[in-house]
Amino acid sequence: xxxxxxxxxxxxxxxxxxxxxxxxxxxxxxxxxxxxxxxxxxxxxxxxxxxxxxxxxxxxxxxxxxxxxxxxxxxxxxxxxxxxxxxxxxxxxxxxxxxxxxxxxxxxxxxxxxxxxxxxxxxxxxxxxxxxxxxxxxxxxxxxxxxxxxxxxxxxxxxxxxxxxxxxxxxxxxxxxxxxxxxxxxxxxxxxxxxxxxxxxxxxxxxxxxxxxxxxxxxxxxxxxxxxxxxxxxxxxxxxxxxxxxxxxxxxxxxxxxxxxxxxxxxxxxxxxxxxxxxxxxxxxxxxxxxxxxxxxxxxxxxxxxxxxxxxxxxxxxxxxxxxxxxxxxxxxxxxxxxxxxxxxxxxxxxxxxxxxxxxxxxxxxxxxxxxxxxxxxxxxxxxxxxxxxxxxxxxxxxxxxxxxxxxxxxxxxxxxxxxxxxxxxxxxxxxxxxxxxxxxxxxxxxxxxxxxxxxxxxxxxxxxxxxxxxxxxxxxxxxxxxxxxxxxxxxxxxxxxxxxxxxxxxxxxxxxxxxxxxxxxxxxxxxxxxxxxxxxxxxxxxxxxxxxxxxxxxxxxxxxxxxxxxxxxxxxxxxxxxxxxxxxxxxxxxxxxxxxxxxxxxxxxxxxxxxxxxxxxxxxxxxxxxxxxxxxxxxxxxxxxxxxxxxxxxxxxxxxxxx
Amino acid sequence: xxxxxxxxxxxxxxxxxxxxxxxxxxxxxxxxxxxxxxxxxxxxxxxxxxxxxxxxxxxxxxxxxxxxxxxxxxxxxxxxxxxxxxxxxxxxxxxxxxxxxxxxxxxxxxxxxxxxxxxxxx
Numbered sequence: 001x002x003x004x005x006x007x008x009x010x011x012x013x014x015x016x017x018x019x020x021x022x023x024x025x026x027x028x029x030x031x032x033x034x035x036x037x038x039x040x041x042x043x044x045x046x047x048x049x050x051x052x053x054x055x056x057x058x059x060x061x062x063x064x065x066x067x068x069x070x071x072x073x074x075x076x077x078x079x080x081x082x083x084x085x086x087x088x089x090x091x092x093x094x095x096x097x098x099x100x101x102x103x104x105x106x107x108x109x110x111x112x113x114x115x116x117x118x119x120x121x122x123x124x125x126x127x128x129x130x131x132x133x134x135x136x137x138x139x140x141x142x143x144x145x146x147x148x149x150x151x152x153x154x155x156x157x158x159x160x161x162x163x164x165x166x167x168x169x170x171x172x173x174x175x176x177x178x179x180x181x182x183x184x185x186x187x188x189x190x191x192x193x194x195x196x197x198x199x200x201x202x203x204x205x206x207x208x209x210x211x212x213x214x215x216x217x218x219x220x221x222x223x224x225x226x227x228x229x230x231x232x233x234x235x236x237x238x239x240x241x242x243x244x245x246x247x248x249x250x251x252x253x254x255x256x257x258x259x260x261x262x263x264x265x266x267x268x269x270x271x272x273x274x275x276x277x278x279x280x281x282x283x284x285x286x287x288x289x290x291x292x293x294x295x296x297x298x299x300x301x302x303x304x305x306x307x308x309x310x311x312x313x314x315x316x317x318x319x320x321x322x323x324x325x326x327x328x329x330x331x332x333x334x335x336x337x338x339x340x341x342x343x344x345x346x347x348x349x350x351x352x353x354x355x356x357x358x359x360x361x362x363x364x365x366x367x368x369x370x371x372x373x374x375x376x377x378x379x380x381x382x383x384x385x386x387x388x389x390x391x392x393x394x395x396x397x398x399x400x401x402x403x404x405x406x407x408x409x410x411x412x413x414x415x416x417x418x419x420x421x422x423x424x425x426x427x428x429x430x431x432x433x434x435x436x437x438x439x440x441x442x443x444x445x446x447x448x449x450x451x452x453x454x455x456x457x458x459x460x461x462x463x464x465x466x467x468x469x470x471x472x473x474x475x476x477x478x479x480x481x482x483x484x485x486x487x488x489x490x491x492x493x494x495x496x497x498x499x500x501x502x503x504x505x506x507x508x509x510x511x512x513x514x515x516x517x518x519x520x521x522x523x524x525x526x527x528x529x530x531x532x533x534x535x536x537x538x539x540x541x542x543x544x545x546x547x548x549x550x551x552x553x554x555x556x557x558x559x560x561x562x563x564x565x566x567x568x569x570x571x572x573x574x575x576x577x578x579x580x581x582x583x584x585x586x587x588x589x590x591x592x593x594x595x596x597x598x599x600x601x602x603x604x605x606x607x608x609x610x611x612x613x614x615x616x617x618x619x620x621x622x623x624x625x626x627x628x629x630x631x632x633x634x635x636x637x638x639x640x641x642x643x644x645x646x647x648x649x650x651x652x653x654x655x656x657x658x659x660x
Numbered sequence: 661x662x663x664x665x666x667x668x669x670x671x672x673x674x675x676x677x678x679x680x681x682x683x684x685x686x687x688x689x690x691x692x693x694x695x696x697x698x699x700x701x702x703x704x705x706x707x708x709x710x711x712x713x714x715x716x717x718x719x720x721x722x723x724x725x726x727x728x729x730x731x732x733x734x735x736x737x738x739x740x741x742x743x744x745x746x747x748x749x750x751x752x753x754x755x756x757x758x759x760x761x762x763x764x765x766x767x768x769x770x771x772x773x774x775x776x777x778x779x780x781x782x
Contacts, residue, residue: 650763657769
């Protein structure tokens with residue numbers, strides 16, 4: 001019952017020469033449990049009796065063969081379909097279809113004495129396993145030229161380098177890593193103790209199940225390109241000489257501090273690769289060196305830093321450790337980034353922010369519709385701090401106010417309605433729901449991510465015209481915030497203000513009448529006492545609130561106006577400031593005209609009739625002498641921009657049409 | 661002239677002219693060129709398309725800026741004007757022709773909400 005192996009098949013497969021249904025013996029099977037994605041992959045070392053090759057990868061649809069124990073070391077199989085491929089520049093032969101001809105039990109043992117045919121991945125592992133270790137040395141060097149050393153350095157330098165003298169055990173370099181404390185993802189952990197400079201280390205799990213076998217091989221000299229990379233998940237304080245290739249997911253601003261021990265500054269950023277994430281902090285001089293180099297979303301090779309226990313937890317990262325940059329640390333931009341996963345942000349749609357708890361940290365993306373001016377406030381500690389409020393809107397149809405602080409506030413360029421994404425924004429209950437971008441968050445403007453492109457497309461086609469409801473209450477005196485537009489008929493139909501709470505809204509309306517008779521009243525001249533005064537017989541004015549008499553009074557406005565729009569009309573009261581804006585002169589001046597020039601006084605009101613403005617109103621159910629009435633107060637009068645109004649109307653029409 | 665002002669005259673832009681051949685319309689556009697005779701000029705609508713306007717009497721004054729013309733559409737797609745008005749810049753507010761064009765499109769996209777026929781019969 002002996003089966004003949006197809007001699008020369010291994011060499012042929014390796015050289016990509018066609019070979020039909022070769023019969024091969026399985027020498028070894030290695031399992032590679034998933035990194036963070038997918039299922040287990042099995043890597044096979046197959047032999048044709050003369051040569052063996054370990055870069056065979058079992059297609060996952062054939063995993064059952066191994067799991068059913070049909071495929072095991074020493075069994076004989078026939079490859080019916082293979083495909084040659086490259087994973088991370090390493091040669092791989094994927095077995096798409098195979099039959100097990102004879103089980104291991106039936107075969108009995110190893111057929112022939114195959115010599116390892118190394119592929120580019122410098123298979124020391126296999127070498128170490130194979131009984132004929134002497135074959136390894138001639139093996140690799142013999143096939144040196146054939147293996148197109150794309151990963152040039154690794155293999156060839158192995159042979160030719162001076163590492164032979166390294167204290168690492170021989171060129172085969174069986175991994176002493178077994179003893180290392182690093183947790184690998186099922187693979188033999190990297191060889192930490194290697195004296196090899198700077199690089200070296202476990203090749204990362206680049207694809208699920210197809211990592212290059214244990215490296216331990218020293219990397220080539222520092223001047224050559226390929227480096228052995230460590231998965232972030234494998235980092236711990238006992239690892240030395242590692243290099244990580246990762247993408248920056250979150251970069252903070254520079255934070256300056258001064259305390260009793262002196263001054264300092266730091267910035268931190270978070271990076272991720274396929275295995276995990278970790279936070280990196282730079283202090284003082286390293287801030288100067290690296291702050292401008294490190295950019296959000298770009299991939300870098302990072303090495304020679306210290307891995308420590310985290311000092312303070314500012315992040316939600318799951319890593320037990322964090323990295324601190326030192327004077328010797330190196331961060332180099334890396335072009336080969338297709339293996340490093342791109343950041344997934346999990347943005348929360350604005351409409352769902354109401355459901356989020358205040359103080360929770362979320363990621364958000366939206367189009368900046370409006371941005372307030374940068375303002376300078378003083379913190380409780382007495383320090384000046386810049387702040388800026390933005391209106392963000394997204395496809396969920398809602399808007400929210402995002403507050404930027406410090407550098408972010410100053411640097412932000414609001415032109416052209418940029419797409420703004422924030423990683424690590426804090427939800428606040430201020431004004432209902434609003435967002436803050438704390439120091440630790442990352443602000444990205446027009447980021448290069450698919451969510452941003454989608455949002456841009458949505459905004460250009462649809463969003464720019466929508467007047468979505470803001471989750472943050474309209475409060476700002478200078479009209480920074482998104483306005484809550486209502487028509488006057490809405491006030492009745494929607495019963496605004498009926499619940500007893502003050503309701504704020506804005507309307508475009510025309511003044512159809514203003515009560516000039518009682519526009520002014522005589523008020524107490526004292527400070528902020530605005531009570532109406534009674535005239536005494538002696539010509540003095542008595543204030544009930546102050547309990548005093550005054551020789552003079554001050555005119556103040558309490559102007560009743562009737563506002564109308566296409567749907568309805570309503571009475572509203574304008575107090576001092578709004579009346580002054582509407583009429584164009586102050587109370588004293590009008591008072592003077594009233595007393596002296598009746599025509600001029602009337603003229604003031606004539607001018608205001610049938611003028612249209614934007615009125616920001618407050619409607620509230622109020623008790624007045626045991627009577628419950630809806631009282632509307634004008635909070636603000638703004639000039640009407642017809643174009644803006646037209647645009648808003650046009651967009652409302654289109655939106656209505658779409659929704660029906 | 662009195663007859664035309666009695667009938668409803670829908671606002672149109674260049675693309676809608678073909679629907680209103682021999683009918684009265686109201687066209688608003690920016691003056692592009694004035695013929696030397698002063699009896700005809702071209703107006704560009706919000707989409708940049710030009711329409712020729714013919715007058716019965718030659719122009720007496722300089723024509724520029726935004727003009728509103730009421731007239732009948734000829735078979736060739738020109739407008740035989742009965743009357744026209746120059747919309748002067750008011751308080752520095754410029755007439756937004758593109759926005760106007762959008763509004764014109766809305767009127768014609770939703771005839772059920774902007775019934776000209778009803779006005780005609782009524």
